[in-house]
Amino acid sequence: MIDLAALTGLRAVATHGSVIAAAEATGFTPSAVSQQVKRLERQVGVPLLERVGRGVMLTSHGRHLVDAGEQVLADLERLEAELQHRADVVTGSVRLVAFSTAMRGLVAPVARSLLDAHPDLRLTLDEREPWDAVDLVAAGQCEVGIVHRWGGVAFAVPDHVASTRVADDVADLIVPRDHPLAGRARVSPRDLLDVDWIATPEGTICRQWLHRMYDGTGRPPRIAHVSMEFESHLALVAAGLGVALVPRLGRAPLGPEVVAVAVTDPVPTRLVDALHRRTMADSPAVAAVLDALRAAGSG
Numbered sequence: 001m002i003d004l005a006a007l008t009g010l011r012a013v014a015t016h017g018s019v020i021a022a023a024e025a026t027g028f029t030p031s032a033v034s035q036q037v038k039r040l041e042r043q044v045g046v047p048l049l050e051r052v053g054r055g056v057m058l059t060s061h062g063r064h065l066v067d068a069g070e071q072v073l074a075d076l077e078r079l080e081a082e083l084q085h086r087a088d089v090v091t092g093s094v095r096l097v098a099f100s101t102a103m104r105g106l107v108a109p110v111a112r113s114l115l116d117a118h119p120d121l122r123l124t125l126d127e128r129e130p131w132d133a134v135d136l137v138a139a140g141q142c143e144v145g146i147v148h149r150w151g152g153v154a155f156a157v158p159d160h161v162a163s164t165r166v167a168d169d170v171a172d173l174i175v176p177r178d179h180p181l182a183g184r185a186r187v188s189p190r191d192l193l194d195v196d197w198i199a200t201p202e203g204t205i206c207r208q209w210l211h212r213m214y215d216g217t218g219r220p221p222r223i224a225h226v227s228m229e230f231e232s233h234l235a236l237v238a239a240g241l242g243v244a245l246v247p248r249l250g251r252a253p254l255g256p257e258v259v260a261v262a263v264t265d266p267v268p269t270r271l272v273d274a275l276h277r278r279t280m281a282d283s284p285a286v287a288a289v290l291d292a293l294r295a296a297g298s299g
Contacts, residue, residue, distance in 0.1 A: 002040070002043055002044065003039055003043060004073065007040060008026075009032075009033045009036035010040055010069075011066050011140065012025055013037065013058070015135070015139040017055075018055055018056065019034055019056060026141060048062035073140060077277065077279040078282075081279065081282040084285070085282035093124065093143075094121065094124070094143045094285050094286065095141070095142035095143050096126070096142065096144045097126045097127070097132065097144075097145045098125070098145070099130055099146065101247060101250030101251070102250065103125065104249075105169075105249040106250075106293055107125060109296050110293065110296045118288055121285055126142070128145075133146065134147060134155075134158075134161070134275065137161055137275045137277060138160070143276060143277075144274055145274070145276075146293070148169065149273075150205060150208065150209030151266060151268070153212060155205070161276070162276055162281065164273060164276075165272070166273065166293040166296075168269055168270075168272070168297075169249040169269065169270040170267060171246060171248065172260040172261060172263065173187060173245060173262075173263050174237045174243060174246045174259070175258065175259055175261060176237060176240050176259075177256065177257055182259040185261075185262065186261065186264050187262075187263055187264070188264050189213050189214050189263075189265065196222055196225075197222060197243060198226075198227060198237060199221070199223050199245075204228075213266065224242045231252065234255075237257075237258050238258050274290055274293050276290075
């Protein structure tokens with residue numbers, strides 16, 4: 001009989017490209033993942049991994065087993081969710097991954113009350129970027145992933161993954177208190193042609209939106225400094241090094257050195273979604289987590 005836990009480990013190696021990466025994604029040690037694969041090889045009697053240079057790759061047998069096993073694992077996941085739905089019990093493990101501001105602004109405020117309300121629920125939290133969350137949910141490495149997208153910036157989600165809106169997160173222009181724009185009630189991109197921006201790195205979703213915001217001006221934003229974290233943006237603005245576009249979700253109270261100004265035409269809004277596999281649609285545990293996230297997002 002094929003060990004389903006070991007099959008899940010082999011699928012993680014196939015998804016993430018190495019034993020080490022699979023271990024990091026699943027929470028096991030690399031040694032434990034290797035042992036799972038070896039146990040699976042003994043059960044099926046054929047090699048499933050082969051060494052290539054300093055890494056490994058799936059053999060043709062391993063690839064066939066992962067591809068055929070996907071439906072088995074999906075059917076079992078759906079069956080478990082249906083049984084729990086019939087019993088109306090919130091139980092089991094939910095691995096939830098979220099980007100940093102969602103972890104602060106959505107997950108942290110509800111996690112304790114969620115666990116208190118459902119003692120049989122086990123919740124594991126992991127902070128990841130949105131594109132990582134999509135991959136982990138799609139590959140069965142977590143049950144719920146929280147992602148964001150800005151306005152019209154596209155974000156691809158596989159067909160077998162469902163998306164639920166949990167919050168609309170507006171961003172404000174953050175400027176030093178003595179900045180010429182600090183006294184304005186609102187600004188538009190045309191008011192921001194000559195400002196120095198503190199922005200996230202090129203290729204990030206937030207940076208893509210900043211460029212999209214300038215589409216109607218005929219000029220790109222002038223990037224002065226680059227920082228990944230919005231908390232760092234606030235510190236750099238407070239130091240007088242530029243302005244920043246910072247979402248409200250998970251944002252710490254602003255200090256006296258900076259001011260938030262509303263932006264219009266367009267209003268910079270992050271659409272925050274919770275992802276789960278469609279096989280988990282009947283899971284009371286996933287439903288409880290989604291309900292708590294929606295409540296936090298509308299509060």
